[in-house]
Amino acid sequence: MANASLRPDDEQFIAKLEDSAKQLVDVLQNQEYKTASKIIHELIEARDKHIFNSVGQLTRALHTAIVNFNVDADVSTNPPEIKNSEISDASDRLHYVLSLTQAAADKTMDKVEAVAPIAMNLGQEAQRLQDEWSKLKRREMTKEQFKALVLRIDEFLEQMGDGTTQLNKSLQDIILEQGFQDLTGQALKKVIELVTDVERELVDLMRIAGQVEVVTGLANEDTPEGAKREYSSQGEGPAMHADKRDDVVSGQDDVDDLLSSLGF
Amino acid sequence: MKILIVDDFSTMRRIIKNLLRDLGFTNTQEADDGSTALPMLRSGDFDFLVTDWNMPGMTGIDLLKEVRADAKLASLPVLMVTAEAKRDQIIEAAQAGVNGYVVKPFTAQVLKEKIDKIFERVNG
Numbered sequence: 001m002a003n004a005s006l007r008p009d010d011e012q013f014i015a016k017l018e019d020s021a022k023q024l025v026d027v028l029q030n031q032e033y034k035t036a037s038k039i040i041h042e043l044i045e046a047r048d049k050h051i052f053n054s055v056g057q058l059t060r061a062l063h064t065a066i067v068n069f070n071v072d073a074d075v076s077t078n079p080p081e082i083k084n085s086e087i088s089d090a091s092d093r094l095h096y097v098l099s100l101t102q103a104a105a106d107k108t109m110d111k112v113e114a115v116a117p118i119a120m121n122l123g124q125e126a127q128r129l130q131d132e133w134s135k136l137k138r139r140e141m142t143k144e145q146f147k148a149l150v151l152r153i154d155e156f157l158e159q160m161g162d163g164t165t166q167l168n169k170s171l172q173d174i175i176l177e178q179g180f181q182d183l184t185g186q187a188l189k190k191v192i193e194l195v196t197d198v199e200r201e202l203v204d205l206m207r208i209a210g211q212v213e214v215v216t217g218l219a220n221e222d223t224p225e226g227a228k229r230e231y232s233s234q235g236e237g238p239a240m241h242a243d244k245r246d247d248v249v250s251g252q253d254d255v256d257d258l259l260s261s262l263g264f
Numbered sequence: 265m266k267i268l269i270v271d272d273f274s275t276m277r278r279i280i281k282n283l284l285r286d287l288g289f290t291n292t293q294e295a296d297d298g299s300t301a302l303p304m305l306r307s308g309d310f311d312f313l314v315t316d317w318n319m320p321g322m323t324g325i326d327l328l329k330e331v332r333a334d335a336k337l338a339s340l341p342v343l344m345v346t347a348e349a350k351r352d353q354i355i356e357a358a359q360a361g362v363n364g365y366v367v368k369p370f371t372a373q374v375l376k377e378k379i380d381k382i383f384e385r386v387n388g
Contacts, residue, residue: 109279235318236350238368242349247351252370255349255365
C-alpha cells in the first residue's frame with residue numbers, strides 16, 4: 001500500500017533523501033564533518049516539511065470528504081445534534097415509500113373486497129338462470145314459471161348492467177392506485193444515489209486513513225477480516241440475489257425439499 | 265377453529281386473513297409481533313398460529329420457542345409465513361418445532377396445501 005500510494009510529494013522527498021545520502025557518504029569519506037552536519041540538518045528540515053505538507057493535504061482531504069456527507073450537525077453537543085443531513089432526508093423518503101405502499105395496498109384490497117360480492121352474486125344468479133333456461137328448452141316449464149323466469153331475467157340484466165359498471169369503476173381505481181410505483185420508484189432512486197455517494201465518500205475516508213498510517217509510520221499490517229455476515233435470529237427480510245446464493249432457498253419447492261430431507 | 269395471525273405489516277395480515285376466510289376459517293384474530301401475540305395465545309383458546317419471522321419486539325422464531333416451552337401451548341400447530349429464506353433459518357425453525365414453513369411471496373394454493381397438511385397430521 002505504501003508503494004502504491006506514492007504522491008509527487010513523496011517522490012520528491014525520496015529523491016532528496018537519495019541525493020543527500022550519496023552526498024553524505026562522499027563528504028564523510030573526505031572527512032568534511034562540517035558539511036556533513038549541514039547535510040543532516042537539511043535532511044531533517046526536508047523531513048519536517050514533508051510531514052507538514054502531508055498532514056496539510058490529509059486535513060484538506062478529510063475536510064472535503066466530511067463536507068461531502070452534507071451533514072448539518074451541532075458537534076458541540078454530545079451526542080451531536082443533527083439538524084439536517086442527506087441521511088435523515090433519505091430516511092424521510094423511505095418512510096414516504098412505506099406509507100405510500102401501505103396506503104396503495106389498503107386501497108386496492110378495499111376496492112377488491114367491496115366489489116368481490118357483486119361478481120360472486122352475478123355468477124351465482126347466472127348459474128341459477130341457466131338451470132331454469134335448460135328447463136325451458138326441455139319444455140319442462142309451466143306458463144307461470146315462465147312468467148317468473150322472464151321477470152328474473154329482466155332483473156338479472158339490470159343487476160348485470162349496474163354490477164359491471166361498479167366492477168369496471170373499481171378496476172379502473174385499482175389501476176390508478178398503482179401510480180404509487182412511480183412515486184416510490186423516484187424516492188427509492190434518490191436513496192440509492194445517496195447510498196452510492198456515501199459509499200464512495202467512505203472509501204475516500206479509508207484511503208485518507210491509509211495515508212495517515214503511511215505518513216505517521218503507523219501502518220497496520222493486520223488487515224481487518226472482511227465483515228462476514230451471519231444471520232441473526234432477528235431475521236433479515238427477503239434475500240437478495242437468491243438465485244446466485246447457496247445458503248438461501250430459491251422458492252417454496254426448495255423449502256419443501258429441505259424440510260422433507262429433515263424428516264418432515 | 266380459532267386462528268391467530270401474527271405479522272408486523274397490516275397488509276400481510278389482511279392478505280392471510282382473506283385467504284383463510286376463502287378456505288372457510290372465519291374466526292381469526294391479529295397481533296403485530298410476538299410480545300403482543302403471546303399473552304393472547306395464553307389467555308385465548310387458539311387452535312392454530314400463523315406467524316411471520318422478522319418483526320420488531322419479539323420475532324416469530326422466539327414466539328415459536330416460547331409457545332413450545334409453554335406447557336399449555338406446546339402442541340399448538342404453528343405455520344411460519346415469512347420472507348426469511350436462509351437454509352439455516354429453515355432448519356432452526358424445524359428444530360424449534362414449526363409445523364409448516366411458507367416463504368413469501370406465496371400463493372393461495374401453497375398456503376392451502378400447507379394448512380391442509382398440518383391438520384391432516386394433527387387430526388390423523
